[in-house]
Amino acid sequence: MRSQLxxxxxxKGLAYALLLGLVGAGIVHIVILLLIPSFSERNAWGRLADVADLETMVRIDTSAAGPPLISGTDPAFLSAACRFDLSDGILHVQAPGHVPFWSASVYDRGGSNLFSLTDRSGPAGLLDVVVLTPEQMIDVRADLPQEFSQSVFLELPMSEGIIVVRAFAPDASWRPALEDFFRRSSCKLV
Incomplete structure (x- = not known):
């Protein structure tokens, strides 16, 4: 009798624990589903849209209004980003001057890295990049504008994205040169 009890x-205890676990998992899943919209609105595209228009280079490592737009950036690098939409033209990104090292990465709107290049990619180590779709590339090849003669072409199968440019500051003495590099950089549709 005692063993049956x-x-x-x-x-009973096992069934109670299982039921409690299922209810708890259901609550966690519902909370996660309700939080997804708030997290998806705070992605890089959304944060940049809050502070700047399309084709505007924005510093993401620092902000006069407060903390950096993107947290966790390496303090040895200065960074800027530019949102773009290739529906109305091709994107031309330039920055005059030489810095110890720069890199540029193109991301789609969802944040997937599509292409990366460094100062070793272009002639004389200058930042001069053209981002365009395959259809736009056909038109450009037919009649290459003089302003693109030294440019690196990035042909990508999407129209909206973000280009992020980073420059390395080996020590504090390079900061003014890097600040000038980003201040004179441009991100424009042509």
């Missing part, structure tokens, strides 16, 4: 009590 023990078994019954054990099964």
């Amino acid at each position: 023990k078994k019954r009590s054990l099964w």
Whole structure:
């Protein structure tokens, strides 16, 4: 008799724990589903849209209004980003001057890295990049504008994205040169 009561009590306890676990998992899933919209609105595209228009280079490592737009950036690098939409033209990104190292990465609107290049990619180490779709590339090849003669072409199968440019400051003495590099940089549709 006692062993039957023990078994019954054990099964009741196990069923109670299982039921409690299922209810808890259901609550967690509902909370996650309700939080998804708030997290998806705070992606890089959304944050940049809050502070600047399309084709505007924005510093993401620092902000006069407060903390950096993107947290966790390496303090040895200065960074800027530019949102673009190739529906109305091709994107031309330039920055005059030489810095110890720069890199540029193109991301789609969802944040997937589509292409990256460094100062070793272009002639004389200057930042001069043209981002365009395959259809736009056909038109450009037919009649290459003089302003693109030294440019690196990035042909990508999407129209909206973000280009992020980073420059390395080996020590504090390079900061003014890097600040000037970003201040004179441009991100424009042509």
